[in-house]
Amino acid sequence: MDRFEALIPAYALDALAEHERRELEGHLHTCDRCRSELRAYQESAASLAYATPLADPPAALRERILHDAVAELEPRAPRRGRLGRPRWIVVAPVIVAGATAAIVIAVVPGQGSKTSWIHSATNRVALSSGKGVVVVSGSRGALLPSLADAPSGRTYEAWVVRGSTPIPAGTFRTGNRPVLLTVPVRRGDTVAVTVEPAAGSKAPTSTPIATARV
Amino acid sequence: MTRDYLSDEGLAALLARGDEQALALLYDRYGRVAYSLARRIVRDGALAEDVVQEAFMTLWRGSRDYRPERASVKAYLLMIVHRRAVDIVRREERRRTEVLDADTRTEGADTTSDQVWAGLEAGRVREALAQLTDEQRELVVLAYFEGFTQAELASRLGLPLGTVKSRTFAGMEKLRSILEREDQWIASKR
Ligand SMILES: [Zn+2]
Numbered sequence: 001m002d003r004f005e006a007l008i009p010a011y012a013l014d015a016l017a018e019h020e021r022r023e024l025e026g027h028l029h030t031c032d033r034c035r036s037e038l039r040a041y042q043e044s045a046a047s048l049a050y051a052t053p054l055a056d057p058p059a060a061l062r063e064r065i066l067h068d069a070v071a072e073l074e075p076r077a078p079r080r081g082r083l084g085r086p087r088w089i090v091v092a093p094v095i096v097a098g099a100t101a102a103i104v105i106a107v108v109p110g111q112g113s114k115t116s117w118i119h120s121a122t123n124r125v126a127l128s129s130g131k132g133v134v135v136v137s138g139s140r141g142a143l144l145p146s147l148a149d150a151p152s153g154r155t156y157e158a159w160v161v162r163g164s165t166p167i168p169a170g171t172f173r174t175g176n177r178p179v180l181l182t183v184p185v186r187r188g189d190t191v192a193v194t195v196e197p198a199a200g201s202k203a204p205t206s207t208p209i210a211t212a213r214v
Numbered sequence: 215m216t217r218d219y220l221s222d223e224g225l226a227a228l229l230a231r232g233d234e235q236a237l238a239l240l241y242d243r244y245g246r247v248a249y250s251l252a253r254r255i256v257r258d259g260a261l262a263e264d265v266v267q268e269a270f271m272t273l274w275r276g277s278r279d280y281r282p283e284r285a286s287v288k289a290y291l292l293m294i295v296h297r298r299a300v301d302i303v304r305r306e307e308r309r310r311t312e313v314l315d316a317d318t319r320t321e322g323a324d325t326t327s328d329q330v331w332a333g334l335e336a337g338r339v340r341e342a343l344a345q346l347t348d349e350q351r352e353l354v355v356l357a358y359f360e361g362f363t364q365a366e367l368a369s370r371l372g373l374p375l376g377t378v379k380s381r382t383f384a385g386m387e388k389l390r391s392i393l394e395r396e397d398q399w400i401a402s403k404r
Contacts, residue, residue: 039285041386046288061245061249
């Protein structure tokens with residue numbers, strides 16, 4: 001047992017003084033034994049969390065986290081967070097008759113937000129049969145679907161059809177969350193959605209369930 | 215919920231591939247305890263939401279760097295939550311003392327398997343805490359749930375720093391050994 005091991009339980013409680021914490025973190029890079037001790041104590045600390053009475057978080061928190069996660073997928077660049085309340089923006093209800101779900105996108109304030117353009121984009125095209133909306137700004141496209149979740153073992157796949165060639169534009173399983181298209185969209189393209197095997201396909205294997213000409 | 219059967223670490227591997235459904239499942243498993251822990255420390259529902267959101271986004275963004283041999287997903291996530299919450303209360307000059315709103319549903323009718331498991335875990339850790347001496351338990355609980363450093367605890371309780379350190383060490387060592395012994399017992403019954 002080296003002198004650092006005595007610091008580990010308090011480190012797992014986040015109770016060390018700043019200089020001790022830094023010293024231990026430096027040591028952890030080089031000491032297998034202390035790392036494995038820390039793993040054990042962090043498990044104990046995590047169990048402690050359950051000793052507090054458990055309360056349900058607001059349901060909106062789950063939606064906000066998932067929306068933000070999806071919004072960061074394209075491109076998957078790290079964005080350093082800060083503790084700010086995201087603004088909630090309801091995308092204008094341009095969904096054609098028959099669709100019921102209003103689609104809500106969390107937009108983090110500030111320049112360069114990954115999804116704010118979806119809100120400001122003026123070019124919106126309804127998908128056939130009330131299955132949602134395609135939003136285009138410049139060459140960026142997003143799908144705001146209004147579908148049931150994909151059937152078990154299957155996935156939805158979006159396509160940008162240029163001329164007669166369908167280009168894969170991303171897969172998704174949840175039917176009511178925004179999907180950023182992974183390929184640029186040009187005027188005259190058609191955006192289509194098909195149901196594919198779980199891994200997705202390189203070319204559509206079924207007829208589209210929804211299309212929109214942009 | 216076709217992938218409910220996946221382990222936390224299996225879901226973490228899917229996160230690294232940008233699978234937001236894996237994130238949703240992890241949230242369903244740990245969102246409630248993460249929120250409750252954050253709220254207990256910062257004593258403010260809105261701040262607690264921010265802490266939880268930041269923690270899950272950290273997990274999401276860092277999923278490619280996540281190393282299961284370093285920490286379980288649960289421990290890693292709750293460690294991030296704890297650290298952020300403690301940072302917040304330490305930045306405040308005066309700790310919040312308001313009583314939490316009583317209207318929030320706590321430990322109501324637990325229905326999902328995740329909630330049943332959380333209830334069992336709560337009972338298990340409370341029993342383990344009861345086996346610590348009063349002095350050990352006081353230090354562990356004040357450090358973990360109030361965010362005090364050992365130096366703050368020494369001056370607050372009028373104890374020598376060395377005493378705080380040795381009692382905290384002994385208390386955590388005992389807690390760990392009780393919980394690990396039970397883990398082995400549970401594993402042997404499976
Ligand atoms: Zn060491």
